[in-house]
Amino acid sequence: MSGILAGTALPPLVGIHSPATEEYEHLPLGRWSCAESDIVRAFDVPNDPRRHELWTGWKQHLELVRRATGTVAACWLSGTFFTSKDHPGDIDSVYIVSAEKYRGMSRQQLMQWKFAFAGTEVHGLDLDAFPLLWDPYAGAVVDSPEASDYVYYRGYWDDLWSRMRGPNRSPDPRPRRGYVEVIIDGYK
Numbered sequence: 001m002s003g004i005l006a007g008t009a010l011p012p013l014v015g016i017h018s019p020a021t022e023e024y025e026h027l028p029l030g031r032w033s034c035a036e037s038d039i040v041r042a043f044d045v046p047n048d049p050r051r052h053e054l055w056t057g058w059k060q061h062l063e064l065v066r067r068a069t070g071t072v073a074a075c076w077l078s079g080t081f082f083t084s085k086d087h088p089g090d091i092d093s094v095y096i097v098s099a100e101k102y103r104g105m106s107r108q109q110l111m112q113w114k115f116a117f118a119g120t121e122v123h124g125l126d127l128d129a130f131p132l133l134w135d136p137y138a139g140a141v142v143d144s145p146e147a148s149d150y151v152y153y154r155g156y157w158d159d160l161w162s163r164m165r166g167p168n169r170s171p172d173p174r175p176r177r178g179y180v181e182v183i184i185d186g187y188k
Contacts, residue, residue, distance in 0.1 A: 009038040010180070017084045022165075025084035027178030029162060031076070036182055043081065050088060054081050057125040058091045061116065062184070064123070065131075068105070068112035069097050071185035073134055078161040078179040090126040094157050098188070099133035099146055132157060134187065 010032055013025035040046070045055045058077075065072055073096045080088035105113065117131055132154060137147040162175035 009034045010042045011178075013084055019086070024080070026164070027082055027180070029175055030178045031158065031181050032178050033181045033183065039077070039180060039182070051081060054088060054091050054126055057127055058093060061093070061123065061125060061127055061129055062095075064112070064116040065095050065097070065129075068109050068116055069101055071101065071188065072097055073185060073187045074181055074183045076157060076161065076179055076181050079128070082180060090128060092128045092161070094130045094132050096132045096134050099135035099150065102133050130157070136187075
């Protein structure tokens with residue numbers, strides 16, 4: 001795709017663009033923090049009908065999650081939306097939400113939470129959505145089961161989204177691609 005990422009806060013895509021082998025240019029290895037507006041500009045969302053559809057779906061889903069939790073600290077975003085693929089299939093999103101707020105949810109909020117993460121086919125979106133409960137701890141020692149879960153899952157998602165698909169669409173074990181982090185409401 002010509003013009004993708006021109007003049008944005010995100011780095012240029014790397015790799016090869018070969019639809020015949022289902023290989024597409026992608027973000028370089030790393031977690032790339034940017035604003036939502038950087039993504040819209042970088043991937044030409046207003047002028048690309050498919051990306052516009054996917055982005056609109058993600059924004060709608062973000063609001064579903066916010067209704068349940070009140071705030072979303074950040075989102076990690078991946079998927080073919082963030083490649084040179086002409087007709088991307090989806091956006092993958094991890095919503096980083098305060099574990100303290102999650103534990104304090106009312107019954108109504110928990111129902112909204114379960115609905116938001118019931119599976120995107122329920123919502124008719126091309127979006128894979130996953131929660132990550134942020135449970136901060138002080139110091140270098142993980143001192144609770146909750147903090148241990150947070151560290152484990154944060155590492156899991158970082159590792160998984162740094163990979164690309166290999167033969168037969170299985171994940172390649174080597175970290176080779178990047179993904180995007182958008183701070184939504186911040187870590188409070």
